Amino acid sequence: MNYQALILEKLIGKYENSKSSKGTTSTRKIAFRMQNEKKLNRNMEIAEEKEQFLAILERLKQRGLIDYSWVRYETGNLVDRIWLILEEGKIRECYQILKRVPKGDKVDTLKQYIVDSLTKIKQAEEEIRPFLEKQLEYIQQKQSIPRFFTDDRELSNSILNCLCYLAQNEQEIQERVLSSYLYNDSKYFERHVKGKVLSILRAIKKEKGEEVAEEELLPEKGVVKWPEILEFTGKVIVYVSQGTPVDFSSQQYGAYINSLTVVEVQQIDVSKVKRVLFIENKANYVWYIQQRKEEELVIYHGGCYSPVKGKWFRKLYESFEQEKEEVEFYHWGDIDLGGLKIFIRLKAEIIPHLKPYKMDIETLENNQEKGTSMKESYRKLLEEMRKDIKYKDFDNLIKRMLELDIRLEQEQLLYEVRSKM
Numbered sequence: 001m002n003y004q005a006l007i008l009e010k011l012i013g014k015y016e017n018s019k020s021s022k023g024t025t026s027t028r029k030i031a032f033r034m035q036n037e038k039k040l041n042r043n044m045e046i047a048e049e050k051e052q053f054l055a056i057l058e059r060l061k062q063r064g065l066i067d068y069s070w071v072r073y074e075t076g077n078l079v080d081r082i083w084l085i086l087e088e089g090k091i092r093e094c095y096q097i098l099k100r101v102p103k104g105d106k107v108d109t110l111k112q113y114i115v116d117s118l119t120k121i122k123q124a125e126e127e128i129r130p131f132l133e134k135q136l137e138y139i140q141q142k143q144s145i146p147r148f149f150t151d152d153r154e155l156s157n158s159i160l161n162c163l164c165y166l167a168q169n170e171q172e173i174q175e176r177v178l179s180s181y182l183y184n185d186s187k188y189f190e191r192h193v194k195g196k197v198l199s200i201l202r203a204i205k206k207e208k209g210e211e212v213a214e215e216e217l218l219p220e221k222g223v224v225k226w227p228e229i230l231e232f233t234g235k236v237i238v239y240v241s242q243g244t245p246v247d248f249s250s251q252q253y254g255a256y257i258n259s260l261t262v263v264e265v266q267q268i269d270v271s272k273v274k275r276v277l278f279i280e281n282k283a284n285y286v287w288y289i290q291q292r293k294e295e296e297l298v299i300y301h302g303g304c305y306s307p308v309k310g311k312w313f314r315k316l317y318e319s320f321e322q323e324k325e326e327v328e329f330y331h332w333g334d335i336d337l338g339g340l341k342i343f344i345r346l347k348a349e350i351i352p353h354l355k356p357y358k359m360d361i362e363t364l365e366n367n368q369e370k371g372t373s374m375k376e377s378y379r380k381l382l383e384e385m386r387k388d389i390k391y392k393d394f395d396n397l398i399k400r401m402l403e404l405d406i407r408l409e410q411e412q413l414l415y416e417v418r419s420k421m
Contacts, residue, residue, distance in 0.1 A: 001049070003057075004059075004060065004097070005098060007082060008065070011083070011084040012094055014031075021104065022143035022144065029083040031082060034078070034082070035080075044078075064087070065090050067082075067083055068081060103144075106153060107145055110139065110153070111139050111140070113156060114135060114136050115136065120164045131163075131204050132160075132163070149196075150196075155192060161183075162178075162189070171308065174225065174227075175194070175218070175225055209337040209377075209382075210337055220303060220304045220305070229257075229258055230258070231300040232254075232297065232300065233248075235294070236248050236272075236297060239265070239269070240261060240266065241264040241266065249272070257312070262315070265312075265315055268315060268316060271323060271325075273295060273296070273320075274295040274328075275293070278346065278354075280331075280410060282302070284411060287414055288332075301346070305345075313350050313351075331355075332358050332359065332410060335407060335409075335410075339410070340398075344391060359394075361396060361397055364400060364404065367413060370413075371412070373405050378407075379405075382401060385398060
């Protein structure tokens with residue numbers, strides 16, 4: 001048995017979990033007792049093993065790396081306690097013997113990786129940049145690696161490279177293409193990075209009070225397994241490359257266009273449309289298009305739209321602007337944090353005169369019994385939202401949500417409709 005490695009691994013492991021490794025002065029020894037080491041004690045019953053163990057123990061002591069004590073009245077026979085010498089040079093020597101990188105070095109390396117990553121992300125980025133700033137603050141305070149990263153420096157750097165890409169991405173890219181682009185390996189992302197990145201995106205959404213299905217997290221950032229499918233229903237004619245028209249008017253129960261086609265769209269004829277309604281959730285979209293008015297264009301929005309879906313929405317809106325006819329734009333979403341944020345984003349980035357549909361006090365009050373009560377942390381996020389000028393048009397609605405202590409998913413509105421059918 002390699003007793004030198006066994007002794008040092010035990011002590012260094014305890015050291016890395018102690019305050020001493022974080023620069024905090026402590027009078028407690030980094031030690032372990034032999035009586036608690038059953039396997040080691042069994043070896044001590046064999047004379048040759050015991051002799052070897054004691055020789056290595058004394059050698060490590062002579063090098064100034066450890067010290068030890070004997071059981072009372074058993075000097076030279078039974079070891080009681082073994083402890084680490086807490087001198088920086090000696091600790092580093094232990095790491096060198098074990099061929100390990102000191103935890104402090106790993107922490108400092110990750111810290112520098114994050115600092116470097118922040119220089120690549122725009123100040124205005126509202127999700128990944130604040131997340132990384134928070135991780136940097138954690139490292140500075142705790143002198144340890146946050147749970148979203150790992151002591152494997154290469155892997156942590158790979159995670160950060162991916163986050164930097166997502167923070168700036170404005171186009172659709174398939175997972176394996178992304179993996180090849182970032183890591184020169186088409187499967188590296190899926191095997192090593194994807195799980196960590198998803199946990200980070202989930203944490204970001206959770207802190208913002210948003211409930212997003214896991215399968216929507218990466219597409220929102222433009223990363224997909226396959227080209228995204230965009231759904232809509234209405235009398236529109238889409239002209240793709242070389243002026244080829246595709247008339248969707250006859251598709252009464254749902255039309256589709258994929259993200260690759262969106263790039264090729266040159267013109268959209270929306271002359272027969274007088275009203276546009278975006279719908280957040282699929283169930284409501286499917287229900288609504290079955291009673292859609294002839295002059296309506298109904299668009300399935302989903303959660304926070306991806307870069308390519310944003311391009312599609314923008315091309316549609318610009319087509320209406322070119323028609324120069326008065327068209328009303330509405331959005332129907334959940335009456336909750338996520339739904340309000342989705343509405344505001346669509347209005348701020350693409351459709352400045354967007355109006356809410358069934359996202360009002362009347363709808364909330366008429367469906368109180370279908371609402372979901374809110375946790376205190378969720379209420380605090382709503383209170384913060386009221387302070388943000390972006391949400392001033394929803395101030396009275398948010399106030400009423402807090403008074404009633406409910407939020408309302410738009411799918412709940414379908415129950416009443418179905419009961420009447």
